[in-house]
Amino acid sequence: MKDKKYQVLTYLSQQKSWVTAVEISVALSYSVRSVKSYIADLNSAYPDIIASSRNGFLLENFSLASQILNTSPSSIPQNSEGRISYIIKKLIMEGLSYNLDQMAEDLCISPLTLTNEISRLKSKLGEFDLVFKSKNNIGSIEGSEKNKKKLISHLIYEDTKDFCCNLESLQVYLPNLDLKIVKHIITDILLKHQLFIDDFALMNFILHVGITMERSREGASSKESLPENVDDIIAPFILEIMEKMAKEIKQYFNITLTSGDIYDLSLLLMSQVVPENLMDSKKTSLEDVITPEIHELIELIQNKVRNTYRFNLNSQDFILRFALHLRNMLVRLKHNIHLRNPQFLTIKNTCPFIYDVSVFIADIINQREGCILSEDEIAYIALHIGVLIEEQRALMNKVMVLIVCPQYYSIHLNLVKKIGMIFEDDIIIAGVISSSDEIINYKDYQFIISTIPIIPHPSVPLIQIPVQMGNKDIGAITSVIESIKKQQLKMKMENKLKFLFYEDLIFFNQDFPSEKEAITFMADALEQQGFVDADFKESIFERESISSSAYTNIAMPHPFEMCSKQTAIAVSVHPSGINWKNNKVNIIFMLAIQEDDRPIFRDIFDFVTEIISDNRYLHALVSTKSYQEFIDLLVSLV
Template sequence: MSSKQTRMLDYLLRAPGWVTAGELADLLGVTPRSVRSYVTNVKAAAHPLNLIESGPAGYLLNRDAYAAFTTVQPQRPVDTDTPQNRLYQLVRRLTDGAAGLDVYELAADMFVSDSTIEADLGRVRALLPDSGLSLSRHGSVVSLVGSETDRRRLLSRMFRDESKRGLLELAAIQREFASESLEAFKTDLITMLDTQGYFVNEFGTNNVLLHVAIAVDRVGKRDSPDAAAPDPSIASTTATSAEMTAALSALIDTHFGVALDDGDIAYLIALLKTRVVTPGNDQPTEVLAQTFARPDDLAVVRRIVSQASEEYLVDLADDDFITRLTLHVRNLIDRAQVREYSRNPLTRSIKTSYPMTYELAVFIASELQRHEQILINDDEIAYIAMHVGSHLEQQSHTEEHVTCVIVCPNYYTMHVQLRQRIERVLGDDLTVVAQITRSDVHWDDLHADLVLTTIEPPVPAAGVLVIQPFLTEGDIDRIRRAAIRVRRLRRRAQIKDDLLQFFDESLFLRNFYVGDEEAMIRELGARMMRHGVIDEAYVHGALERERMSSTAFTDNLAVPHAMAMTAQRTSIAIVVNDSPMDWGDSRVTVVALIAFSAAGRASFQAVFDQFVEVFTDRADVQHLIRSSVDFPSFIDSLVHLMDK
């Protein structure tokens, strides 16, 4: 399937219900007719499974069929008529064929014309810049020239690109490289690493297992294979552990019956240490800092974290957090120096659900990037965000809880048991501030976010939930949903008045289209400059932030901004378009250039998070677009969404 067909399936998988052809067309940047063609092609590829249902409401993914399709799809015979599959198979053959391959024999084996093979070889050459490999041709014989390490890297990169986006699946690696022992090997590997006192990054483990499978496969296919050696820049920063080396060698021999040489093992150890493990899961922070963290790394991270704390008014001054982030940063730097980044399947969800946490991570990454002269991609930023988010989560306070009053007339110990169950099951969501055990309730005197009552109130009211004396699962679900709504409305109420003050009718644009992301930022920036809100430096800062990581935080909304809060006043220039525009890897219909002043620093977190949250629901955004014919109607629609 093409990348757009794969993206269409991913979107249908996340959608809660039917999706129209128009919505998919906007998402993919194609016509509804093309969407219908994609659906037809996907159905044909999945036959006899009924993968996508079609109807008047649009398209709906059959999740059971999708699960079956993704399970059996990699086991199907290779379709060499597909250019991408043919390219992958050609690279596999060139990698295995040390003596070279005859192009005419290749064409015959793959049932394609000589000209098709020649075109495919051109596509192979396009993959090779910066790979350390090259194609050599003598007459009709073509061969791949380069080191064993570079061959394996190319195979690894192509396999990851061919795999479904997200978490690299262990089963797919096993099928591709005929390594049925890989799952058991992984179990023993994790046990070994845990025993030796390492934290294990499960998201990076399968990428290393892919290299193990390739190494075992390559050694098994060649009589005298060249060893894969660690990249010098990795090897120079990664101390070899004799204990880990011996244990890894023994595990590979046990599970695969293959003895990898010292170069292979050293390379795998380097991958483990820079992508999977962090030392010290059994050590206190002081020992970690003294034993494993470099003093210069600690100093750099401490300085950057201090800057982030000051810029965003959050408390990150914690030795445990700084030490563990430092250990992660050292591995990140090692990976970035050789452009071998770790994929993070949670990047999209972190960016959408926790935009402020992600923004903090972008700030940290940008300072690291500047200091180390490296490039840090979105996946690596998301890993930093996971560290930041985990630390901030530990700082959450009980005042964020929803307060409730329990109304349960006294009957033996029934009221006691009810309160105990509510506090046990819902203690993370609610704080019980009072309990009424009388039947003559003064309902107007109950002051809490929610009232949970076992008796009917005289008049139904918002925030009053009738529950059973013996709490049911249905009661628990309703209470949780009500608590979530209270928190959302509370957060939105806190910023609604401030947020509305940041809009200016002269900075509202309807159906405004100009080129790409940078052109849009420059145009909106110019308008804000004419109003005296920002200067040229702020526009450059917004462009720099955009190049660091796309500010398309949802499928609908882009929020370009600079990381320095140097605006004269906090203001938002907003564009609302009927048709989406490309923005990074997304397509957005709403663009909001936000300029923050130093005086508005305290409100930055709340405004940023809640503004993004308003635009996470596509149906809400579509309603906003349809109803926002001018600035007053936009404000009315936005208020309605924030009060929803």
């Protein structure tokens, strides 16, 4: 199979919805005809791996795609990153003694190119306190076993992150172990001890257990013994659980984990599990599960988020679950345990506002605890914040509905109950009446659901349904609800757009080598126009240092605080894209928000997210060449 087919398969594996051949061709710079040909070849080799319809193409079998991409004979790595990964796998994961001349020959590169790759490899190994050494022209990687395991974990994660680290994709890297049995051992013991672990953490733990078992099988176990104060570091029941897991691993696989292995895995397990009885907020009070330190940290986060973003994190369910998460997170920080989140980019790119709030919270934790949270940890915070924010958003965005249904035995009550259950996240029932004559008594409603004709037609949308509401009627009601919600956002944003953008603050095709030059240029423009103070630029760089503000093809740099003299949005449009850390962005929206305009901050994020979720809209905006053209198109997209 050719590399281009792999690239098409990789692209499809990163999509969550249908994509057209045109969209794939634009993303990968192939012709539409070639894209369709590659997909046909893939389906021929692997029947029904990719579904096709009028909507385009959709990957059907992620597990199979993971195996194809991770085991493919695309033989020889074609870039530096691939070659370094190849060398690490050979020297550590396969434990080979590798002759450097043979290494160059296997990679189809010259000895000089190999020397350059080894130089880059040494830099990579330095991140894990490992070193590359050669003696008699034989290459090896030396360092502690713990650091080698960290490097292997990092390598596997980077290769499998597009598949959310499912068991099948991990299995490719540990072919000598049956990870289904490993998973069964872990989950069975945790269930018996009534411990809860979320799916992401479970995959992470299985990966580390698998790596430890493989290294032990090769005679490279941790030689460290348990520290004397182990009971002060790890709860005794966690050590007991890990010892039970080690005993079953010995029974099933004939692999013996050393006391050092058990200690390392116990530390990781302690930072990821929660007693199941603590997950119920109705039975558990906050004081039962957290220390005063965490209680103070949560109060600090609540106060700062309320002051900065104007919404409350004051929900008992949220506070309890987030407190338990913070407790485990602080354990990970204390013991330098890195927890991967395979959905990091998905969370960041699909929920930019929620992610931004999470970056803000991470900065609070960083300053309070004197640490630096990774973007993976920030994404875990986003999962917690996202649930709460979406609940609040759903309540705010609910549509007021008036139901007209003549009373007949209990039929009308059953219908109202059914409507309420199906659309509980989207509507508030303003009233239930039996005659159209009673409509005049109600004012706060946005559309009407009726089982009888209403004449004359009301000024709001009307859906007439039978008493026995069917799927077609549910679809019609859903369509009206979505239409009303979009109209609400449109009305809200149309007025705001007129005073957010200024002709002197929209730039086209500026030549920025990286995000640093772009931020400097745009912040200086805002300062020259009198919208911000001189320290605005440094505040943006401070925010960027924690996590990039790039979301797929756009960037929205802004400071944590709403510190502008006057609200404005500077824009820079780049059809060819500019480098923004690990992204290539086509549009930059620099947000300068005044304190009094704080409530519109979330609306801006929501609006921009809506635009970038549709490639057609993004492409149209990137194609504009003047202020008026850009603004007219932006307003038309609301």
